[in-house]
Amino acid sequence: MASVKLPALAGDTPTSGWVGNAGAVSDYLFRGLSQTNRKPAVQAGIEFDHARGWHVGGWGSTVSWLSDASTSAAPTSSRVELDVYGGYRGSFATERSYDLGAYRYQYPGSYPTGFTLPNTSEIYAALAWKSLSLKYSYALTHLFGYADSEHSGYLDLTWNQPLAPGAGSSMRTSVTSKWRTSPVPRTAPGSSASRAASAGSGRRRWATTTPARAARFATMHTATTSVAPRWC
Template identity: 55%
Template structure:
């Protein structure tokens, strides 16, 4: 059994456990955020040609644990294709998602749902749509001594971001967050992207950073990120390797 098959079977087994677990509760209401980042990294790959991005999101969560939300950011990885002579106008990512969050216990929580990535714009005839639908399942442990640990697997129901015949692709996200002093959190992440029938596009990514919380819902995050992505494959028309090591600063306001 391949690593991808193991992850899929594990996700199915996890879904069965969810059906047997007691329902958790969440705080109902609407929450939102606005962020300015020096580079929009998605799974370690720059989405905006290593330039700043403005991002915003809004989510409604019910007491039952059900939630629905939307999130958006400016991007350039599609419109940059014009430098290759491919006329694409899309410069925006809009996501819509929904799911259910609950708890197995006071220190073990789960999250299952679906997410759709939409890239509005004009595309040439025959261009494989980058729009992508994924389902996901995640589990979080903690806090233990101020540290939480999480794992999440995302599975593509459609072609993944325009890769041909790539439905069934998956991404594994592992993370740990340690509040070592009040309002200061150390963030550690490791991930692996599998792309069905497109081995050259597969890679691992990792990140080490720190987040500082401030009053009135503001926070600042500084992180070092890197990947082992294939450099020629992930180099754009402007000669920029989008998976290179980089330092990213993000300022966020939540409300």
């Protein structure tokens, strides 16, 4: 991954300021699933951090998991993900911190009639100690286009560590679990919406409508490890 960091308006002291990033990645992975069918993506974001801990930001990336599922009978044009988020970060002990906030994932584009829109709202809470972090996300809406998936939860335990002292790259290992509270979704197997959900890559890979697949989503665990360069 190549990235460039925009200069913050503040120094190293805890004062308010802007920070941004832009980059190109070989594959956009989100919660262990490719959002670009294992192809490159272009990404950029900007965030305002207040000295008292409040933060708000926006982020965007190219995606293909929706357009890849498009058919002549159920055309889908969305190829961009746009996120807005905000929250509060703080610390309560040495090398211990917390983060509380909300995310909105937006996928502009055209969708077939009756399609469950992928736009998603989540709230989250995270705790961190040194290189370990634990984050819980809770869906307030349908989860990325999966019907009847409100109140789904996602738990992410992450370890992020430099490969060697002073090295220019780091290793990130995540163990995650996702589940949903409702049983089989309303979408009937074989419908156009069902075929779009089951055909796509990325988030919809587990969003099919058969009872067996729904049970798999009810409690699903993944583990991923990635090595990425760190650019100063």
